[in-house]
C-alpha cells in the first residue's frame with residue numbers, strides 16, 4: 582500500500598475488561614463493544630464502562646448498534662466515551678448523523694448490491710465496513726465474502742470484516758489493501774471470549790504484510 586504506515590486492526594465483541602486491556606497493550610487499534618441484545622457478545626452499559634476504563638487512552642472505543650432506538654444510543658453515549666459509532670443494521674444516513682459523532686456504516690455484501698451507490702449514500706460516514714451477507718443475521722457470522730468485490734479505490738476508508746482469521750488475514754490485506762480490518766469470531770475461544778494468542782498472531786500477520 583502506498584503512503585500508508587499500517588493497516589489498522591479493530592477487534593470486535595469484547596465482553597471482559599482484562600481481555601480488552603491485553604488486546605490494547607498487544608497493539609489492537611480499536612476495541613468493539615456490541616450493544617445488541619440478541620448477540621452472544623452483547624454487553625451491558627456497566628460491563629462496557631468497565632471495559633472502557635481498562636483500555637489505554639490511545640486505543641479507540643467503538644460502539645456497535647443494530648437498528649437501535651435513538652434513545653438507547655443516546656443513553657450509552659451519555660455514560661461512555663465512545664470514539665466512534667458502528668451501525669450494523671438498516672440505519673439511514675439521517676439516523677447515523679443524528680448523534681453528532683463519527684460513525685462507520687456496515688454494508689453487507691449481498692448479491693446485486695450497488696456498493697458505489699451505498700458508499701455515496703453514506704457520504705457523512707468516517708468509514709465503510711464491508712461484511713459478509715447472511716440472511717437474517719446482521720453480523721458477527723464468521724463468514725467471509727469474495728474479497729475481489731472490495732473496491733480498489735473508494736471515497737471513504739474501507740474496513741474489511743467477515744470471517745477473518747490469523748490464517749487468512751495476510752492474504753486478505755494483500756488482496757484488498759484496505760484501510761483497516763475487523764475481526765471477531767476468528768480470534769475467539771468461544772463467543773465473546775477472546776483468545777490473546779490468536780489476537781497476537783492476527784496482529785503479527787497484519788504487520789508482516
Ligand SMILES: O=C(O)c1ccccc1NCC(=O)[C@H](O)[C@H](O)COP(=O)(O)O
Nearest residue numbers: 593620720721723742743744764765766
Ligand atoms: O458480533 C456480533 O454478534 C454482531 C451482531 C450483530 C451485528 C454485528 C455483530 N458483529 C460485527 C462484528 O463483529 C464485525 O464487525 C464483523 O461482523 C466481523 O465478525 P466475524 O465474521 O465474526 O469476524
